[in-house]
Amino acid sequence: MVDPIRRALLALWCLALLAIPASAAPLDRVLFASSLCGDGVAQVGAAEGLVRAGGDLQADDLAFAGRLLGALAERRLTCPPDGALLLEGPNAADDQDAVTGARRPAAAAHAPILGLRQRAAVETARSVVALLAAETPTARAAGLAVLERRIATVPAAVLDRARDAETDAALRGTIAGLAQAAALSSPDPARRRAAIAAVAASPSGAAAARLAALKGDPAYGSDPAFRAALDAGLTKVGRAVAIGDGLAILYNGLSFASILFMAAAGLAIIFGLMGVINLAQGEFIMLGAYATYGVQEALRRFAPALLDLYLVAAIPVAFLSVALVGIVVEALILRHLYRRPLMSLLATWAVSLFLVNLVRVAVGTQNLQFAMPAYVTGGVPLYADFVVTWNRLFAIGFAAATLVLTLLILRRTPLGLDIRAVTQNRDMAACLGLPTRRVDRLAFGLGSGLAGLAGVALCPIYSVNPGMGSGFIVDSFMVVVLGGVGSLAGTLVAALGVGGANVLIEPISGAVAAKVIVLVGIILFLQRRPEGLFAVRRRR
Numbered sequence: 136m137v138d139p140i141r142r143a144l145l146a147l148w149c150l151a152l153l154a155i156p157a158s159a160a161p162l163d164r165v166l167f168a169s170s171l172c173g174d175g176v177a178q179v180g181a182a183e184g185l186v187r188a189g190g191d192l193q194a195d196d197l198a199f200a201g202r203l204l205g206a207l208a209e210r211r212l213t214c215p216p217d218g219a220l221l222l223e224g225p226n227a228a229d230d231q232d233a234v235t236g237a238r239r240p241a242a243a244a245h246a247p248i249l250g251l252r253q254r255a256a257v258e259t260a261r262s263v264v265a266l267l268a269a270e271t272p273t274a275r276a277a278g279l280a281v282l283e284r285r286i287a288t289v290p291a292a293v294l295d296r297a298r299d300a301e302t303d304a305a306l307r308g309t310i311a312g313l314a315q316a317a318a319l320s321s322p323d324p325a326r327r328r329a330a331i332a333a334v335a336a337s338p339s340g341a342a343a344a345r346l347a348a349l350k351g352d353p354a355y356g357s358d359p360a361f362r363a364a365l366d367a368g369l370t371k372v373g374r375a376v377a378i379g380d381g382l383a384i385l386y387n388g389l390s391f392a393s394i395l396f397m398a399a400a401g402l403a404i405i406f407g408l409m410g411v412i413n414l415a416q417g418e419f420i421m422l423g424a425y426a427t428y429g430v431q432e433a434l435r436r437f438a439p440a441l442l443d444l445y446l447v448a449a450i451p452v453a454f455l456s457v458a459l460v461g462i463v464v465e466a467l468i469l470r471h472l473y474r475r476p477l478m479s480l481l482a483t484w485a486v487s488l489f490l491v492n493l494v495r496v497a498v499g500t501q502n503l504q505f506a507m508p509a510y511v512t513g514g515v516p517l518y519a520d521f522v523v524t525w526n527r528l529f530a531i532g533f534a535a536a537t538l539v540l541t542l543l544i545l546r547r548t549p550l551g552l553d554i555r556a557v558t559q560n561r562d563m564a565a566c567l568g569l570p571t572r573r574v575d576r577l578a579f580g581l582g583s584g585l586a587g588l589a590g591v592a593l594c595p596i597y598s599v600n601p602g603m604g605s606g607f608i609v610d611s612f613m614v615v616v617l618g619g620v621g622s623l624a625g626t627l628v629a630a631l632g633v634g635g636a637n638v639l640i641e642p643i644s645g646a647v648a649a650k651v652i653v654l655v656g657i658i659l660f661l662q663r664r665p666e667g668l669f670a671v672r673r674r675r
Contacts (some may be wrong), residue, residue, distance in 0.1 A: 162188075162196035171207050172214035175253050177239035178207075182256035183288075190264045192291025201264035204257050210246050226349035259285055263293055266310075271304040281309060289293055291326075312341075319349065327354070328364040335368035338519045346372060379519025384638055393534035393636030394596070396627055397589035399581030399611040399618075400541060403626045405559055409575055411469060412480045415487040416611060417604025419583045422460060423453040424599040425494060425588020428503045437507075443508040446529075446591065453587040461583025465576050473575075487604070494601040503599040511595040516530045524596035533592045541585065541623060554578050610650075617657050619667030628668055633657075 147454075162185075170181035185192075185200050192200075208214040225568055249257060256648060265278030275297070282289050294314035301307040318330030331349075334342045346369050354361045402416045429448040434445050441448070472479040507526075513522035546552035553574045556564040565571045597603060614633055618625025633653055640649040661667070 139265075144653060147405035147428030151326075155598055161466065162192055162200060164196075167200060171203055171212065171527060172247060172633050175250055178249070179251045179256045182260035185260045186288065186293070187290055189260075189267060190296045190652065191291055194667050195266055197264050197268040201261060201268060204261045207247060208249065208257050208261065210248070213246050236419070240466050244356060244464035250430075253591070255285075257394065259288060263289070266297045267293065267300070270463070272306050275301070275303075276306055276309075279306070279313065283313055286313060286595075287320070289317065291318060291321075302423050306320065311337075313571065316345065317434065324354070324358060324361060328361060331364045331368045335371045338379070340376055340520050343369070343372045343376055375519045377544055379517075379521040382518060382521040385635075386521070386523065386527065388635035388638035389631070390596075390634075391530045391638055392630045394589065394593060395607075395614050395634050397534050397592055397608055398586065398607045399590075399614040399622065399626050399630060400537065401585030402611050403582075403615045403618070403620070403623060404554070404578055404585070405582040406621045407622070409469075409562040409579070410476060411473075411579075412476065412483065412612075413482060414483040414608060416582075416590030417491040417606070418487045418588050419461065419586035419604070420590045420593065420607055421494065421601065421604040422457050422490065423587030424594050424603065425498065425590070426453040426456045426587065427594050428505065428599065442506060443510075445506070446508065446511070446594065449591050451587065453591045454584040457590070458580040458584030461586075462576055462580040464583075465579040469579070470572070470575070491601045491604075497603075500601060506596050507595060521545070530592045530596060533588070537585065538623075538627060544581070545623065550574075550577060550581075554581075613654065613657055617667055619669040622667070622669040625667055 136375060167181055167185070170177045173181075182204070185204075185488065189197065203212065262278040262281035266275050266282060269275045269278060279297075291314065291552040294310060298307055298314060301310060315330055315334050318326050319334070321327050321330070331346065334346055346365060349365055352361075355365060356362070391597065398416070398420055401419070402413060403412050405411055405416075415514060427446065429447040430452050431442070432447040434442050464483075468482050468486065469479055472482055511526040511529045514522045514528075516522050543551075553569055554566075554577075556567075556569060557571055557574050557578075561571055564574075593599070593603070610633065612625055614629045617633065618627070618629030636653050636656070637649050640652055643649075644652065
């Protein structure tokens with residue numbers, strides 16, 4: 136055991152270490168090891184002194200202290216009568232000197248036993264070492280989780296050092312938030328005001344809640360400087376959060392409008408050219424998503440190195456396969472039902488039911504599991520709580536590319552010229568020798584293929600199952616009718632309007648009520664303008 140004089144010296148050293156600021160001096164390893172062999176006061180003082188100085192200690196000193204503290208907590212630390220600290224070696228006859236690391240013969244020694252207070256102090260010190268010196272983010276996060284419960288005992292220098300050295304972005308953000316929370320409850324008024332300014336400099340909903348909680352602090356009523364700093368911080372954060380929420384609404388509305396446009400673009404061509412209300416358009420979207428899944432599984436089996444490119448590889452596959460299905464449906468069923476809108480509507484409804492049940496029997500009813508490539512996973516925080524997610528940005532970019540290619544087909548190709556001629560005046564186009572039947576078939580295939588592309592864009596965002604198409608058919612028809620039958624530009628503008636209105640109203644009144652309000656608004660608009668936003672000029 137350590138004699139009373141040595142115990143007193145150890146206690147004085149620990150108290151002095153707690154009283155002076157942390158410095159960059161190296162750890163006195165002999166004295167630290169002797170302190171851990173002392174009584175409860177010396178052990179607590181050594182652990183708390185390490186926490187206080189942790190922000191300035193060298194990495195090898197931290198590793199040394201962590202190894203000894205771990206041995207103490209696990210009762211692998213022995214203290215011979217001569218005061219030397221021994222760490223148990225791999226066998227009972229051969230121990231390792233804790234300070235020098237040299238092997239020494241085992242000797243009669245006692246193993247210190249920690250009480251509740253000592254164990255809490257040692258656990259805190261070990262967590263500081265783990266946060267500052269552990270090799271893996273998991274170990275550092277475990278140390279941070281322990282310190283979070285005892286944040287009042289952790290110096291700001293420790294958290295600042297851990298934040299600056301952290302390589303994991305998510306963990307670095309957690310450490311920064313914890314450091315701010317600790318500074319906000321500091322007894323130093325200047326540090327609290329600086330923490331308020333730091334929180335306000337990174338605005339978010341969490342930051343607003345954190346600052347709003349300080350309004351109940353006694354300093355808010357008694358310290359004018361604190362009150363002014365808090366009010367200014369709340370104003371700044373509130374303004375930024377409002378702007379971020381507005382950007383998020385615009386972004387979500389744009390992504391939803393992109394999906395609506397891709398779902399309705401093909402329908403606009405089919406409805407505008409042939410007057411066919413294609414109730415199977417939603418199921419064509421579903422077929423495009425299942426074609427994407429097929430491409431993914433084919434690459435997984437035959438070319439796993441290219442698996443991340445399955446969304447790109449699925450674009451031509453989904454377009455051509457769904458376009459072929461559309462051409463077959465038109466050739467076998469719809470060509471007999473032109474000028475009979477009710478029968479064509481019932482026929483396409485039957486086709487939709489057939490496709491849904493065919494997929495259920497052939498593939499199953501469960502949601503498909505897609506591997507998410509890096510370019511559609513995660514996002515980047517842009518401002519306040521507004522995060523640009525890559526999957527929605529992919530849908531927006533894909534819809535823009537689809538719009539450009541569709542316009543090029545309709546404006547710059549012979550097929551597009553034929554489609555526009557037949558749409559304006561079918562009888563005159565036939566008299567001029569245009570093969571209207573072939574144009575109908577190819578236009579139906581083009582519209583169906585565009586629905587297949589919508590299925591590709593939906594895979595990273597929505598659940599893919601046999602019934603997924605039914606949720607888009609009503610919205611697609613609203614977009615087509617509002618924009619003007621057969622007008623691609625009208626379809627785009629209507630998709631932006633309907634998508635934005637849905638996203639804007641939904642947080643206020645709910646999803647169902649938002650759809651009802653948008654539908655009522657479209658009906659009222661069509662009462663004044665039955666031809667829609669952009670009426671296609673037709674020759675009679």
